[in-house]
Amino acid sequence: MVEKVIEVKELTKKYGNLSAVDHISFDVYRGEIFSLVGPNGAGKTTTVEILECLRKPTSGVARVFGLDVVHDEEKIKKKIGVVPQEFNTFNRLTVKENVDLVAKIYGVKSGLKQNLKRLGLWEIKDKKFEALSGGTKRRVGIAMALAGKPELLFLDEPTTGLDPQARRELWETIRSLKKMGVTIFLTTHYMEEVEALSDRASIIVKGKLFTTGTVSELVSKYGGDIKIVVKGERRAETVIKRFTKNVFVGEQGNIIGTFPNRRDVAKALLSLYKLSGKCRINVVEPTMEDVFLRVVGGRIDESGELIS
Amino acid sequence: MFPAMLLLIFGTVFGGAGAQTYTLHVQNLDLVDGEPTELSSALINILDSTGTFKIENLPADVDIADYVREHPSFTDYRILVIPENFQQKAMDKSIYVRAGVILDTLSFVVENYGYTMTENQVGSIENGMDVLKMWRENMGSENAEILLLTDEGDTAAPIVRGVISSVINAFNNEMIGVEAVVSVSENQLTQRSFKAVDYYLPGYIAAFIMTNGIIGVTSNISEFRRNGVIKRLAATPLQKSSWIIGNLAHQVLLAFMLMLAMIALGWLIFGVQAIPGPYALLLIFMGTVVFCSIGMVLGGIFKDVEAASAAGNAIAFPMMFLSGAFWPVEMMPDFMQGVARCMPLYYFHDGLRQIMIYQNPTQALVPFAILGVLAAVFVYLAIKITKWKEL
Numbered sequence: 001m002v003e004k005v006i007e008v009k010e011l012t013k014k015y016g017n018l019s020a021v022d023h024i025s026f027d028v029y030r031g032e033i034f035s036l037v038g039p040n041g042a043g044k045t046t047t048v049e050i051l052e053c054l055r056k057p058t059s060g061v062a063r064v065f066g067l068d069v070v071h072d073e074e075k076i077k078k079k080i081g082v083v084p085q086e087f088n089t090f091n092r093l094t095v096k097e098n099v100d101l102v103a104k105i106y107g108v109k110s111g112l113k114q115n116l117k118r119l120g121l122w123e124i125k126d127k128k129f130e131a132l133s134g135g136t137k138r139r140v141g142i143a144m145a146l147a148g149k150p151e152l153l154f155l156d157e158p159t160t161g162l163d164p165q166a167r168r169e170l171w172e173t174i175r176s177l178k179k180m181g182v183t184i185f186l187t188t189h190y191m192e193e194v195e196a197l198s199d200r201a202s203i204i205v206k207g208k209l210f211t212t213g214t215v216s217e218l219v220s221k222y223g224g225d226i227k228i229v230v231k232g233e234r235r236a237e238t239v240i241k242r243f244t245k246n247v248f249v250g251e252q253g254n255i256i257g258t259f260p261n262r263r264d265v266a267k268a269l270l271s272l273y274k275l276s277g278k279c280r281i282n283v284v285e286p287t288m289e290d291v292f293l294r295v296v297g298g299r300i301d302e303s304g305e306l307i308s
Numbered sequence: 309m310f311p312a313m314l315l316l317i318f319g320t321v322f323g324g325a326g327a328q329t330y331t332l333h334v335q336n337l338d339l340v341d342g343e344p345t346e347l348s349s350a351l352i353n354i355l356d357s358t359g360t361f362k363i364e365n366l367p368a369d370v371d372i373a374d375y376v377r378e379h380p381s382f383t384d385y386r387i388l389v390i391p392e393n394f395q396q397k398a399m400d401k402s403i404y405v406r407a408g409v410i411l412d413t414l415s416f417v418v419e420n421y422g423y424t425m426t427e428n429q430v431g432s433i434e435n436g437m438d439v440l441k442m443w444r445e446n447m448g449s450e451n452a453e454i455l456l457l458t459d460e461g462d463t464a465a466p467i468v469r470g471v472i473s474s475v476i477n478a479f480n481n482e483m484i485g486v487e488a489v490v491s492v493s494e495n496q497l498t499q500r501s502f503k504a505v506d507y508y509l510p511g512y513i514a515a516f517i518m519t520n521g522i523i524g525v526t527s528n529i530s531e532f533r534r535n536g537v538i539k540r541l542a543a544t545p546l547q548k549s550s551w552i553i554g555n556l557a558h559q560v561l562l563a564f565m566l567m568l569a570m571i572a573l574g575w576l577i578f579g580v581q582a583i584p585g586p587y588a589l590l591l592i593f594m595g596t597v598v599f600c601s602i603g604m605v606l607g608g609i610f611k612d613v614e615a616a617s618a619a620g621n622a623i624a625f626p627m628m629f630l631s632g633a634f635w636p637v638e639m640m641p642d643f644m645q646g647v648a649r650c651m652p653l654y655y656f657h658d659g660l661r662q663i664m665i666y667q668n669p670t671q672a673l674v675p676f677a678i679l680g681v682l683a684a685v686f687v688y689l690a691i692k693i694t695k696w697k698e699l
Contacts, residue, residue, distance in 0.1 A: 052543045055698055074545060082543035088535040105544045148544065 002029040004066075005152055005183045006051060011060035013046050013207075020046040022207035023060065028200075030151075033174065033184040035194045037292070038204040039306035044187035045085055047204070048156050051185070052082050064152065078106065081145030085156040085187075087138060091130035095121050098129055099143045106148030119143045119173060135166030142173060152183045159193060160304070171196055189304040191288040201288070203295055205306065210295045215288065222294045223286025225258035226265050228272070233279030236272060243268040329359070330468050333387045335366040338394035345395035351454075351479060352390075360471045372457065386468050389455040398452035402483040407444040409484070411437055506582040509574055510660035511633035513584075514595060516570070517563045518653045519628060521599025522606070523620040525559060529607025529694075530616035539699045548696040552604060552687070559600040560593055567592060587669040588660055594679040595656040601686035608693035633657045652682055 006028035013021040021043040028034040036044050049055045050062050053073040062069040064076045089098045099121075100112055116122040119139045124132070129140060138158055145153055155174070159167040167190075174197055178184060188194060194201050195215055202212040211218060225246070230236035231254050240247045240257035243264045247257045259265045265283065272281055293299055298308040332355065338348040356363045366375065372387055414437050422430050456472060458465040532538050541551060567584070574580035584592065603620065610616035628634075630644065631653040637645050648654045659675025662668050 053697075054539065054542055077543065077545045080543075082540070084536055084539050084543065086536055087540065088537055089540060090537065102544060105541075105546045144540075 002031075004028070005030050005064070006034075006185065007061070007063040007066075008047075008051075009061040011047070011050065011062050012058045013043075013050060013055065014058045019207045021050070021057075024202075024204065024207070024209040026202050026209060026212045028183065028185055030183050031178070031181055032199040033178055033186060033197050035198040035201040036185070036187045036204055037189065037191065037194050037201050037288070038187075039189055039298075039300045040304040041206070042204045042306075043207040044204060045156055046207075048154050048185065048187055052080065052154055053077055078148070079151050081148055081150035081153045081182075083138070083141040083145045083153070083155045083158055085160070087141035089129055089140070089144065092128060094126050094128055095132070095140050095143075096125040098140060099147050102144045103147040108147060108149055111149065112147070115143050115146055118176070119146075133166070135162050135169060138162065138166075138170055139173060142177075146177075146182075150182065152185065153177065155184060155186045157187055157189070159188070159190065167193075189300045191292060191300070194288050203292060205296050218291045219286050219288065222291040223288075224290050224294060225260050226262065226286065227284040228257045228259065228265065228268055229282040229284060230255040230257075230272060231280040231282075233272075233275065235275060236279060239271050239275055240268055242271065329362050330386065330464055331364060332361040332468065333364045333366050333385065334390065335368060335370065335372065335387065336390045337368050337392045338390050339368060339392075347395035347398055348390045351475075354475055354479065355388075355472070358471060358475060361468075385457065385459050386462065386465065387457040388472065389457070391453065391455065394452050394454065397448065397450055398483060400448040401451055404444060404447045404449050405484045407440060407447070411440055411444070505574060505578040506580050507661070507665055508634065509571070509580055509582050510588075510664050511657045513567050513570060513592065514653055514657035514660055515628050515633040516566060517592065517596050518599045518633075518656065519624050520563065520566075521559065521596065521601075521603045522624040522627075523603075523617070525555070525600045525603025526606040526610075526620035527613060527617045529555075529604055530610055530613045533607070533611070533695075533699065534613050538695075542696045542699065548694055549691055551696075552601075552690050552694060555604065556597055556600050556687070560596045563592060563596040564589070582664040584660075584664055587672065588663045591656070591659050591663065591672065591676060591679065594676070594683050595652075595660075597683040598652055598656075598679055598686055601683065601690045604690035605686060605693050608690065608695065627651050627653045631657065652679065655679055 004027050006026075008027070009025045010023045011021055011025070012019060012023050024043075024047065026034075036047060038044050046055060050057050050069055051064055053069050053076050056070060065079055067076050069076060090101070093101065096112070096116065099116060103109070103112060113122065116125055119142060121136070121139060121143055124136070129137065132140065142153075142155070142158075145155075158174070159170050162170065171193070174184060174186070186193075186197065198215055200212065200214050201218065203210040203218075211222065213221065228240065229250070230240070231252070233255070234253075236255040237247055237249070240255060244257050244259050246259075247255065250256045257268065259268065269281065269283070272279070289299065296306070298306050301307055334352055334355075336344050336348050336352065338345045344352075352363060355361055366372070366387065372389070376385055414433055418430060418433055425433075454476070456469060458468065462468075529538075538551075542548075571580065571583065602623075606619050606623075607616055610619055630647055631637075631651040632640065632645075632648045633653055637648050637654070637658075640648065655675040655678045659672040659679070662671040662675070
């Protein structure tokens, strides 16, 4: 049985009458990348900071490595690494000095060079933090979080504000960390990021957890129908109707059929290929964005705001 | 840079680099065949030798009123005019005075000690006195008056007038051959000979440490909190108290380094001799802890960097100027002296002065005690107020 690294039951955090986190429950298992996905103000950072022992829960249980976040703060902090949202550190220290500082706090004396090399920071180790680009600063943040050789790494919105290239480079870094055996707890509002990285994910909105599961489970459960879009072949409508009742003619005369299961999709595709070699066929799979739309009833824009 | 600039500005203004000199323009009209007389030259040389004046000669044919009008930059002017026949008048008056002294002396002797003399002796003296009186009445009794012209806005005029009067008194005494009856001897209470800048140095050091703590540390801590550095550290096993103590240790090290730089600068430029010993270092350590922990308390209270900085300035600047760090507290009105004594900076610079200047650590016991108590209180408050959770 896979070991639970994080165990959250009925966790609640209130600020006055406002529930930032409202009776949420989920587990995170060793070696996986777990994503907590939701818009700004959903309660992601509050949840992460409770697990990092930076906030006290109002009620409920939060355990990290079986240790209570309220009573075993010191023991938990020795086993985790943290990259906070909008990460920052001592501007006038170099990359190496910043990473070394955290290593010393954890009492770790070896592995500095390996850590910096792994994150592509060895060549710029003597550069001051303030002189680095946004993406490189985040990598320094991860290097600092890894300096204490943690078993669990918290990444709070690690790619927010980065350009697409820097974001993808950081994804590669996160994948490589998973290969090293580090369990990763990620918060994000990018659905693409959840699909690209996560083994499992939870959707949180306004402090409430809507659902938890693997990405494929969530997509198949909430993502909705698979679509086949055929362009330039009128006869496709008759063919598709043999496998599904939901066929309609869309913009520019495209024939669109929606399928509740994959088996019918495969059969329809075979028949369509036999029909003509000239038509253009696209299969549109549901995404986490569709999952979010169905579960929450809205979308998240680029800046992380919920659009109903 | 700030403390170094402060040292340079105040050190220069308040007599750091050598004694203050005043420009004195001298017009010598006492000439014989176009050359200054011996006595007028001697007077100018004596004024020059005091070291108080930078003597500038004005030619005899210059009209002073025109000269002042034609030289707009000739502000705060001080002009000494030695008139024509100065030497002659001074010599005549000195003989006249000397003769008067002789007559007074003989009269005193006859009145008080005449009974010890024969009638012939008394008669001879009185005859001599009559002859001397007659001769004296024919001598000139006019003073050799020199003229000092000063600008009404010249704040240094009283000092210049005082020094010239002293020189003229000495000159007069020499002319009539008076020997000193009463004299003043001078000695210094401190073991080393200190300059004015030495007395200000403890104030500069204390003021710098205070501003660095209350303004610098406050904004640093507030900025660390705003940009998430404290949150980053709080998520590690680092204890809050270690963070506070680490910060204080860092500030103490900085304070010592800057104190050394200020002393080095003071020594190079002004030749300061007030070197801190172990007691002064201990007091500097305590002062740094007090003011940096006050900074940490303010940084912990104010979430906004600008607000924290404003609060630091609002406390530090009045304290810097009202505590008497830059001038003796005794110069201030009684009420303000009371205000100064309510400020921790007062005890800091006063203690440093007692140790570094007067070499008297026992007089610094009160500052040690007050700073010790304040250090304990503010370190405790800094640990309590600094947030390590719910940031």
